[in-house]
Amino acid sequence: MATKYLDTMMTNSVRRVQKHYYGRAANISEAPERDPLDEAEAEFISTRDSFYLGTVSETGWPYIQHRGGPRGFLQVLNPTTLAFADYQGNRQLLSTGNLAVNDRVSLFLIDYPTRTRLKILGHAKVEDAESHPDLTGQLSKPGEKARVERIIFIDVVSFDWNCQKHITPRYPIEEVEELAGSLKARIAELETELHAARAGSGFAST
Ligand SMILES: Cc1cc2nc3c(=O)[nH]c(=O)nc-3n(C[C@H](O)[C@H](O)[C@H](O)COP(=O)(O)O)c2cc1C
Structure with a gap:
């Protein structure tokens, strides 16, 4: 079990309120x-197509941004290093600016169908993509027109798997369409049979 996560997050103020509400x-x-990271975390990360990235602003505000890409766009380079490509985007550079003054990050990864979530704490390092041509190629989305400007490396401190409670299962549209596709095909088959049966029995179909 990863203990550094709670060791890091259970600050004195957290412990004080625990004491206040629960006596200890x-x-x-x-x-x-x-x-x-172990195999279970690496496998989970490699199948994500999105995650949330939390950073801290220069003025102490928490900031969260959604990051998305093809499955596995957040790559595990080794058990303590993650990396992903940061594209020339909306030119706000909020996360990048935050990381220039505070390298602490919190990642939140969730898989709705299995109701599984993983939280990761780490220190991020932002480097220009030109300094890492091979890695930039490895991390880039195939066919993406937007330019990769930066690589964000995350030096993992710890992680925490949360319980499944209160997570509503949701499914990606491709999975729903795949499932609906076989159902639609079966309905079409049955409709054909029904029409044929009605025609044979002399009933008009509606
Ligand atoms: C052309 C284009 C492509 C983008 N591609 C992605 C992408 O693949 N994944 C992603 O999470 N955000 C993508 N974005 C969003 C930007 O990278 C966005 O600026 C960035 O997430 C903002 O981060 P910030 O809130 O930290 O400033 C794209 C934006 C543009 C304009």
Whole structure:
């Protein structure tokens, strides 16, 4: 179990409110410096087509941005390093600007069909894409016209799998269409049979 996550997040103010509401603060067992990602985390990350990236602004405001791409666009380079391509986008550069003053990031990854979520804490480093031509190619979306301006590397501190409670299962449109496709085909088959049966029995079909 990754213990560094709660060790990092259970600050004194958190422990104080735990004490206030529940009479005692949670006991966090000795945590390592960091928790490297294991196979389960790597597999989960490699099948995501989106995640949320939380950064902290220069004035202390939390900021969250949705990041999306083809499955596996957030890549696990090694058990403690993640990377993704940052495209020339809306030119606001909010996350990039935040990271220039505070490298702390919080990633939130969710798989709605299996109701699974993974939170990751880390330190991010932003580097120009030109300094990493091979990696830029490896991280780029095939056929994307927008230019990759930066690579964002995340040095993983720890991670936490959350419980499934309160997550409504949702499905990507491609999966729904695939499922609906076989149902539609079956309905068409049955309609043909029904029309033939009605024609044979002398009933007019409606
Ligand atoms: C042409 C174009 C392509 C983009 N492609 C992606 C993309 O593949 N994935 C993504 O998360 N955001 C994409 N974006 C959104 C931008 O990268 C967006 O500017 C960035 O997420 C903003 O980050 P910020 O809120 O940290 O400033 C794209 C934007 C444009 C204009």
